[in-house]
Amino acid sequence: MSDTDSEVTNAYFREAMLEQQAPPVTETGAVKWLRENLFPTWLNAIMTVVALYVIWFILSHIGPWFLNGIWDAGSLSECRAIRDETMGPDASAACFAVIADRWEQLTFGFYPRSAYWRPTLAFVIMLAGLAPVLFGSIPRGWLTFSAVSPFIIFFLLWGGSIWVPVFIAMGFVLGAVAARLLGGVNQIAAVAGAIVVPILYWAFVAIPLAEVVHDLIPIGIRAIPSSDFGGFMLSVVIGMAAIILSLPLGIVLALARASDLFLVNKLAITFIEIIRGVPLIVWLFTASLLLNYFLPPGTNFDLTLRVIIMVTLFSAAYIAEVVRGGLAAVPKGQYEGADSLGLDYWQSMRLIVLPQALKISIPGIVNTFIGLFKDTTLVVFIGLLDPLGLTNSIRASTDWNGIYWELYVFIGLMFFIACYAMGRYSMYLERKLQRENR
Incomplete structure (x- = not known):
């Protein structure tokens, strides 16, 4: 190879490394995210603009209604009077005072106010009873409480004699006993016994038996229909x-x-x-x-x-x-x-x-x-x-x-x-x- 050819070939090789440069603006940060997610094509760009306009239109009408909400009033007419006095009659303002005034009724209905602790405690017991079923990290021994919790919740919500949920729970025990006794005979007979025996017990025995025991040992709380x-x-x-x-x-x-x-x-x-x-x-x-x-x-x-x-x-x-x-x-x-x-x-x-x-x-x-x-x-x-x-x-x-x-x-x-x-x-x-x- 001649010297002239060597000089021409070496002209294509760089003798020093280029300094590191920042990537293009369109390939980093928020600009890249916007370009890839909101404006990748002309059709997506049009849909993005239309969607943003719809969002702005909705928020511009609903936002003031929420932000100007009135929480301290005793009636709808009082809400309107407060709005007219502070924001003007044409202002958009929600009257959230109805929620502050009636939240107990929306939550508990006509349940007696003095007994609100009962559904609240029942809700906590329900969460505690579901915990070992929903989350495996709870000790498995807690499942015993999970099995008992529905009867406790029933007693708290409806009240009355404590013996009613006790004898209702005994129906499940009778069903398990019937299934075990009939299991050696036939699987179908065991399933039928586990279903039929509790139903017959609940229909004809449980409530009368609970009433008899309650007459002897009256334990219970206020009954709520x-x-x-x-x-x-x-x-x-x-x-x-x-x-x-x-x-x-x-x-x-x-x-x-x-x-x-x-x-x-x-x-x-x-x-x-x-x-x-x-x-x-x-x-x-x-x-x-x-x-x-x-x-x-x-x-x-x-x-x-x-x-x-x-x-x-x-x-x-x-x-x-x-x-x-x-x-x-x-x-x-x-x-x-x-x-x-x-x-x-x-x-x-x-x-x-x-x-x-x-x-x-x-x-x-x-x-x-x-x-x-x-x-x-x-x-x-x-x-x-x-x-x-x-x-x-x-x-x-x-x-x-x-x-x-x-x-x-x-x-x-x-x-x-x-x-x-x-x-x-x-x-x-x-x-x-x-x-x-x-």
Whole structure:
């Protein structure tokens, strides 16, 4: 190679390193985020501008209404007088004083003020009872308290004789004893005994026996009828009771529908399809108006308990289909693996199949629970005063006649908090199970 060629080749090589330079402005910081997320294409840029205008339009009208809210007033007319005096008659201002004045009624309904500690304590006990079920870090021995907590909550809310929840709890003990005694005969007989024996005991023995014992040992607190229940307390009582009871019942229905036993399979299919094929409001009217016709004359079956039973059955039918989808998603090899280990049906379901199916079904189950909790507002159509029902009672008074949005915003916010918490717990549980399976 000639010297001339060497000089030409060396001209393309840099003898010193360039100093480090900052990246382009469009590739760092907020400008990069805006370019990639809000303005990546001309169509996205137009949609972003339109969305920002809609957000600004909504906030410009709703923002002053919230920010100028009046909290200290005794009536709607007083709210308007304060607004006219401080902000002018044309100002937009919410009258949140109705919430400050009626928050107890929106929360507890017509429950006696002196007994507010009872539903408050019942709510704390409910959270404590659910803790070992919702969070695995709680000692398993706490499950004993979880099993007892529903009866304590029942006693606190309704009051009366302490022997009523005690003898109702004994029905579950009798069901377990019947299942154990009949388990050696036949699995179907054991399941039937666990269901039939408690029902017969509750229908004919529990209450009369509790009354006899109460006459001998009178222990109890003030009885409060269900007609005094209302507000968010009523929604929580109906919603949480139905959620807790419908999950195990839905799992049993899902296993029954997937069973190879002809009679069990067809009965489960019939129940699920009939319940799912009729709107919830129809079942609520059934619980309110028609159920008494099928009960013995003179029977006074509490309306709130009837609604809880009907909502539980309705939710269980939907949970059954969600769990059945999870069972179908479990690979067939898992069933075969359980058989190869010599496990019987219930052992394979409890130890191998159901844990996987329930993990798959978590989003659907929580979605059903959220919908169920919101559907508790339908009880207003059968005369129960949930939060929406109480708005009519509040507006019927001369002080707050004509107020609307403030009550609905407060009720919507409370339901959003509850439903958002359930959704976040679902995400937490999914992440936890994913980490444990790594």
